[in-house]
Structure formats: structure tokens, C-alpha cells
Amino acid sequence: MLRVCIIGASGHYRYVLEGLGPRIAVAGIAHGSEGETLHQLQAHMQGRDIHAPRFDDWRHMLDTVQPDIVAVNCHFGDHARISQECLLRGHHVFSEKPLATTLDALAELRQTYARSGKQLSAMFGIRGKPWFQAAHAAVQAGRIGNVRLMQAQKSYKLGARPAFFSHREQSGGLIPWVGSHAIDWLQWFSGASFRSVSAQHSRAHNGGNGDLEVSAQCLFEMSDEISASLSIDYLRPANAPSHDDDRIRIVGTRGILEVRDQQAFLFNDEAASAQTLALPAERAIFASFVDQIRGSAPCMVRAEEAFAATQASLLAREAADSGNKLLF
Amino acid sequence: MLRVCIIGASGHYRYVLEGLGPRIAVAGIAHGSEGETLHQLQAHMQGRDIHAPRFDDWRHMLDTVQPDIVAVNCHFGDHARISQECLLRGHHVFSEKPLATTLDALAELRQTYARSGKQLSAMFGIRGKPWFQAAHAAVQAGRIGNVRLMQAQKSYKLGARPAFFSHREQSGGLIPWVGSHAIDWLQWFSGASFRSVSAQHSRAHNGGNGDLEVSAQCLFEMSDEISASLSIDYLRPANAPSHDDDRIRIVGTRGILEVRDQQAFLFNDEAASAQTLALPAERAIFASFVDQIRGSAPCMVRAEEAFAATQASLLAREAADSGNKLLF
Numbered sequence: 001m002l003r004v005c006i007i008g009a010s011g012h013y014r015y016v017l018e019g020l021g022p023r024i025a026v027a028g029i030a031h032g033s034e035g036e037t038l039h040q041l042q043a044h045m046q047g048r049d050i051h052a053p054r055f056d057d058w059r060h061m062l063d064t065v066q067p068d069i070v071a072v073n074c075h076f077g078d079h080a081r082i083s084q085e086c087l088l089r090g091h092h093v094f095s096e097k098p099l100a101t102t103l104d105a106l107a108e109l110r111q112t113y114a115r116s117g118k119q120l121s122a123m124f125g126i127r128g129k130p131w132f133q134a135a136h137a138a139v140q141a142g143r144i145g146n147v148r149l150m151q152a153q154k155s156y157k158l159g160a161r162p163a164f165f166s167h168r169e170q171s172g173g174l175i176p177w178v179g180s181h182a183i184d185w186l187q188w189f190s191g192a193s194f195r196s197v198s199a200q201h202s203r204a205h206n207g208g209n210g211d212l213e214v215s216a217q218c219l220f221e222m223s224d225e226i227s228a229s230l231s232i233d234y235l236r237p238a239n240a241p242s243h244d245d246d247r248i249r250i251v252g253t254r255g256i257l258e259v260r261d262q263q264a265f266l267f268n269d270e271a272a273s274a275q276t277l278a279l280p281a282e283r284a285i286f287a288s289f290v291d292q293i294r295g296s297a298p299c300m301v302r303a304e305e306a307f308a309a310t311q312a313s314l315l316a317r318e319a320a321d322s323g324n325k326l327l328f
Numbered sequence: 329m330l331r332v333c334i335i336g337a338s339g340h341y342r343y344v345l346e347g348l349g350p351r352i353a354v355a356g357i358a359h360g361s362e363g364e365t366l367h368q369l370q371a372h373m374q375g376r377d378i379h380a381p382r383f384d385d386w387r388h389m390l391d392t393v394q395p396d397i398v399a400v401n402c403h404f405g406d407h408a409r410i411s412q413e414c415l416l417r418g419h420h421v422f423s424e425k426p427l428a429t430t431l432d433a434l435a436e437l438r439q440t441y442a443r444s445g446k447q448l449s450a451m452f453g454i455r456g457k458p459w460f461q462a463a464h465a466a467v468q469a470g471r472i473g474n475v476r477l478m479q480a481q482k483s484y485k486l487g488a489r490p491a492f493f494s495h496r497e498q499s500g501g502l503i504p505w506v507g508s509h510a511i512d513w514l515q516w517f518s519g520a521s522f523r524s525v526s527a528q529h530s531r532a533h534n535g536g537n538g539d540l541e542v543s544a545q546c547l548f549e550m551s552d553e554i555s556a557s558l559s560i561d562y563l564r565p566a567n568a569p570s571h572d573d574d575r576i577r578i579v580g581t582r583g584i585l586e587v588r589d590q591q592a593f594l595f596n597d598e599a600a601s602a603q604t605l606a607l608p609a610e611r612a613i614f615a616s617f618v619d620q621i622r623g624s625a626p627c628m629v630r631a632e633e634a635f636a637a638t639q640a641s642l643l644a645r646e647a648a649d650s651g652n653k654l655l656f
Contacts, residue, residue: 198526202553225530
């Protein structure tokens, strides 16, 4: 039986709670950032009949529990520092994305990871959604030929954000927090690497959320002359039926694939109109990470992919801040 | 009765043929570019019972007929030179887009136009489609609030292109020919002006069409921190039910508007789900240009807009060629 500790409750700890079972149990929880509350996490655990001690200090928790895995999801600006210490202490790390909110912190974490001999992945769990799984399988099977163009979209409701979202140094900004998901899709679907990025973001009309950006677009040049764009916003109307409107359109030499409205649509030379792809079961990212630790299968998001998506999102943010096109 | 001459048959002369009536008639046709054939134009005229003499030399035609309007739609690289001469000869000009295929030729044409006292518009006729008219009216009425983000799409079948498409100096390339339509939408929907552009285009997998690009993306920074992206491709599957897949998504502070599948969808705080907008009648661009010449109403595409969209498309192409972000 493996043991996982959860640090923080500001991200997608639900991946961990949903991935527990006879192989792995929660052994402790603690806040990771100044002023972070654990109420929601505790309520979710209670609702699922999950019991584990709460510690007031995460280092003390790690000393006491000596977990196999640490799930890090505190304020985003603290991810890298805590994940790094966890690796140095000999724990595997399942981190919220982005892995870091500055390029320097990311480089340090990467170096520490490389020397640690430990496993690491990030919560790019949207890959596991049935519509993304179906779309990815179709691309992998060559059903659109060679990927040439990609357009991705993340559109969220703004809602009431915790106070730390208003501060760049704690939140990292819109592109790394919301955009990094879609940046991960771009590398995952194409298998290509990032070459350059131009980007824009704006804080206009942000509902009083400090320095938080609420709209952004990025244009990535990828290997093999593949072009990828990404639109990100917090402007989805409050009355929309779902929180998010995730999309991707992938244009290939043989056909076009679209993920939209929790469906995957394929249009190629096999049929005279678009086909709606059959949806497989959802893949759970935490269970996949546990598989990797047990040596049974690689995690669905490899550490290198988590680093690359984070790096691309931070470089995109820097391109937007500076107004410059930046090279990888 | 006004008289129009048509120079060339390589573009959308059908706008002219569809816009004839008691106010205006075709008075002559001639090719504009070396090697250009008029067979298709002649067949279309015959099919509509339109009769007008064919001339072997367009200058001789203008000398002989002395038309009020000249419609220019020869090889795209010849548009600017011929339009300029028509203005200098005292004719109004209804030009295929792009107005020019180089920034120098565009600047010269603009100067000639400004001094001419004549009218000019370009064939950005897609604005007149019912779904674009409905969407534009909704944005103008404030139904999505302030525009913040736009994503436009032009996706065409490649099909069998005339030989001149294979030569940059005659065709101008993918972004000016196909993309300029959508670049025009960006300025039209937002009312904003272009500030900078980054872009990419690729000739890979172009089906043996010389230097023709078949995929491209552009990212425009516009006034008021509005961000606009554009995806362009010739990769629409040959078996698709329509030649084109034109789209735009416009994100505002109050709602989101989408044109897709020849419909316009509005999602804002007025209703709990997306509304499909009622479609008005199509607006005909040539009839609108004739209105302007007769002094009854301004043309639906003003000369300044035609110049701005052409300039933005040429600067985007230059950004893609050079790999640099360029300022307007």
C-alpha cells in the first residue's frame, strides 16, 4: 500500500481523491501557502469517507508520515519550491500545473528532478477526458494524416476567485494557469516541439481581480512548420451550462479533427460528412501516475512533457509581457 | 444607366454579374493579365443572357467604352497597376481583393486614389452573407458588450488551382488572397485598428502548387488591447459538402458570438443557452458600390477599410516570411 500526502487545497486535489483504492491511501494533509485554508479539501474527504490526519506544517507532516508520493496543489507561486524540497526529501511528486511560475524556478526544479531518481508528473488531467482520448487515438492512427495547424481554446467563467489570483507572484497569471492545459494538448496531439511564441494578454475588464489577465492569445511555431494558436479567456457568461468550453481543432493533410462540446468530430476522406467519434472511458491521471511508480505502465503525462508544457506557458507569458516574439 | 467594364476573369466577377439591373449594365470585357482566359466569364454571361463586346486590349476597351466603373479581377499581382491606371483615367474602381500584392504598390494606389476624386471598393463581399450580417448587427447592438478576443477561420478546398497561383508575384500568396477576407472581418466587427502582427505560413504538402502556401496563422494585436487570431488553410477535405468553412468567434465582456456552418450563435446574459440569430437577406456588395456612386448610400466596404485590410494582410505575409513581429 502506497501512501500519499496532500500539500495545499488550491488546485485539483480531487484527482488524488478520485484515484485512491487498495493500492494507495491518503496519509496526511497540510496547507502549503500562507493563508491557505483546507476546508474544501476536508469537506470533500469527509464526503468520500476518506480519513487522514491534518498537520499544521507540511515539513513536519513529511517527517512524520514519510509518504511515497506528495501531491502539491498550494498557491501556484509556491509549487516549484515545495515540489523541489519533496524530491530532495525522496518523495515522488504529483504537482498541480504549472510546475513553476518563473523560468528560473522551473529550471531549478528540472535539475533537482533529474538528479533525484524520483518520479514526477503534473495535473494535466484533461488529456484523460473521453473526447480528448478519442481525438488523440484518431490522430495517432493517422486518420487526419500529418498535423499542420492547431487551434486550441480555453474559455472559463471568472466567478469568484480566491484572493491570491489577484497577485501575479502567487498565481502566475492567466496563461500558465489556464493556458498550460491547452499548451500541453498542442505538444501531445502533434508530437512536435515548440520553436517560438508570440502572445498577448490583457487585464482589462477583469472584475477587480488585481493584476489577473482575463483574455489572452498565443501563437506557437512548432517543429516541421506546424502552427498552433491558443485563445484563453475568463469571459464565459456566468449563466453558461458548464464552467469551461474546451476546444481544439487540428487540421491535417488528410482530414480535420475537432473537440467541442465534450465530443470529438472527425472529417476526412473516409466519409462525406463529419463523424462523431465513439468515446472511450475517462483515463484517471493520478491512477496512471501510481501505475508508473509501481512500474506497471508509464504515466499518461511524462515528466518531460510536464516540464515542456510549463516552460512553453511561461515563455508565452513572457512574450505577452514584453511584446516580443521569443525563441525556445 | 451606368456602364461597367470587367477586366480579367480570375476573381469574383460574379459579384458584378449578380448586381446588374436597370441602373447598370456591362459594356465590355477584356483580359487583364498575360495568359488569362475569359471562357468562364463568357459562359456565365451567356447563362445570364448578358451581352457585351469582348476587347483584346483593356486600355483600348476603356478608350472606346468610357465606362463609369471598372471591375478589376485579373491575376492578383496585376490588380494594383491596372486599378491605378483606371483611377487616373477617371473611372471608379471595384477591385478584387487584395487591392495590391506588395506594400509599395498598395501605397502608390492609395495615393492615386486619394487624389483621384473617384470611388473605390474591394470585393470583401463575404461581409454581406446573412450570418455575418446577423452577427455584426448583434455586436453593434452591444449584445456581447466590448469586444476582447476574436478568432477567425478560413478553410478552403485546394482543388485544381490555375497556374498563376503557383507564383508568389502573380498570386500574392495564401494570406492576402484567402486571409484578407477574415482580416477585414476583424476590423469590421471590432471597429479597432491593427497595431502589430506575428504570423506563420507553410508550403509543405501543397500538392505541387509551386510556392503557394497551404496553411497559415496570424496573431494581431489591435487597439484597446483587443487580440485577434486567424487560421487559414487549403486543407479542407475534397469530399466536404461546401468549398469553404468560414468562421469567427468573438468574445466580449457580456457574451460570445460565433459564426459557423452558415449560422450565427449568440450566448450572453439574456438566456441560459446559445441563441441562433435570425438571418436577414444577403447584402450585395456591387449593388452597394453602385449606391455609393449614385450618392444614395455609402458602400458597405469603404475604400479606407479595403486599404486597411489589404495592408494588414500584406504585413502579415511579411511577418510570416521574415519570422518577425511587425508593427503597423
